[in-house]
Amino acid sequence: MKSKDILVSPLRRIDTEGGDVMHGLKTTDNGYQGFGEAYFSWVSHGSVKAWKCHSEMTMNLIVPVGRVKFVFQLEDINGVNEFRSEIIGVDRYMRISVPPGIWFGFKGMDSQNLILNLASIAHDPNEVKRLGLNDMDYIWR
Amino acid sequence: MKSKDILVSPLRRIDTEGGDVMHGLKTTDNGYQGFGEAYFSWVSHGSVKAWKCHSEMTMNLIVPVGRVKFVFQLEDINGVNEFRSEIIGVDRYMRISVPPGIWFGFKGMDSQNLILNLASIAHDPNEVKRLGLNDMDYIWR
Numbered sequence: 001m002k003s004k005d006i007l008v009s010p011l012r013r014i015d016t017e018g019g020d021v022m023h024g025l026k027t028t029d030n031g032y033q034g035f036g037e038a039y040f041s042w043v044s045h046g047s048v049k050a051w052k053c054h055s056e057m058t059m060n061l062i063v064p065v066g067r068v069k070f071v072f073q074l075e076d077i078n079g080v081n082e083f084r085s086e087i088i089g090v091d092r093y094m095r096i097s098v099p100p101g102i103w104f105g106f107k108g109m110d111s112q113n114l115i116l117n118l119a120s121i122a123h124d125p126n127e128v129k130r131l132g133l134n135d136m137d138y139i140w141r
Numbered sequence: 142m143k144s145k146d147i148l149v150s151p152l153r154r155i156d157t158e159g160g161d162v163m164h165g166l167k168t169t170d171n172g173y174q175g176f177g178e179a180y181f182s183w184v185s186h187g188s189v190k191a192w193k194c195h196s197e198m199t200m201n202l203i204v205p206v207g208r209v210k211f212v213f214q215l216e217d218i219n220g221v222n223e224f225r226s227e228i229i230g231v232d233r234y235m236r237i238s239v240p241p242g243i244w245f246g247f248k249g250m251d252s253q254n255l256i257l258n259l260a261s262i263a264h265d266p267n268e269v270k271r272l273g274l275n276d277m278d279y280i281w282r
Contacts (some may be wrong), residue, residue, distance in 0.1 A: 016182075017188075018184055018185055018188035018189070018190055018249075019182060019183035019184040019185050019188060019190070019249065019254070020182075020183050021180060021181070021182050021183075022180065022181040022182075022183070023180050024178070024179035024180045024181060024257075025178065025179045026177065026178045026263045027176065027177055027178070027263065028263065035168065035176035036167065036168055037165070037166065037167045037168070038165035038166045038179065038257070038259055039162060039163065039164050039165045040162070040163040040165060040205050041157075041160060041161075041162050041163075042160035042161050042162075042163070043159055043160040044159055044160050047158075047159035047160060048159070049159055049160070064181050064255060065206060065255065108159075108160065113160070114205060114206065116165075116179070116257065118179055122167045122168065122169065
């Protein structure tokens with residue numbers, strides 16, 4: 001994983017009698033940068049949580065319930081900021097690996113939406129920067 | 142964590158505008174024995190998945206959606222087998238840490254039930270023993 005590059009990896013959903021098994025993350029997967037903490041975030045329909053930027057944490061984001069739109073502020077090859085969005089969830093079951101240093105936000109798209117973050121370090125408020133929803137030139141429709 | 146002892150730990154659910162944050166597992170938590178793989182299992186209402194026993198994996202089990210009844214075969218102080226059950230889920234949000242060497246099964250109690258296993262090693266079919274549902278003297282009501 002290059003610095004400042006996010007990685008979107010397909011995940012297997014294994015059809016199983018009585019309830020499917022869904023892959024998440026292995027230490028041998030691309031994007032794995034160590035384990036520090038796992039936690040869930042619910043995001044309700046239409047709610048936006050933005051903006052945050054971790055200075056140390058690599059996030060590995062999975063959406064086992066619903067659909068979530070993630071937006072990342074990335075630099076293009078000329079160093080100009082641009083926004084990249086990815087919708088993941090039940091019908092596009094993928095993992096997004098996000099290295100530190102990237103501003104991001106997310107929005108709940110279905111009635112109930114659940115994010116699992118398999119984070120490379122434990123939560124530390126000192127390594128999180130925050131901006132308000134309107135501090136970036138991105139329109140959350 | 143003593144060998145052959147399961148550990149049931151309360152987890153925080155943090156009331157957050159737009160969707161709650163729910164703790165899972167940190168490396169500093171009791172019951173953490175390393176990270177090898179994270180995966181989800183759905184279990185439908187009334188379905189039972191039993192019995193399995195890992196020879197190497199420590200499981201850390203969390204139920205963010207629904208309610209799941211886990212049953213563990215443990216030995217009492219006289220070496221006699223007994224069964225211990227724990228129902229965890231949204232209304233009893235706890236983590237169960239299960240060391241290797243314990244036979245277990247589980248049953249979905251609500252309409253939709255989701256288990257996250259934060260496992261100490263990656264899936265390896267050679268370290269899993271299996272028995273049929275009726276191979277143990279436990280009645281899944």
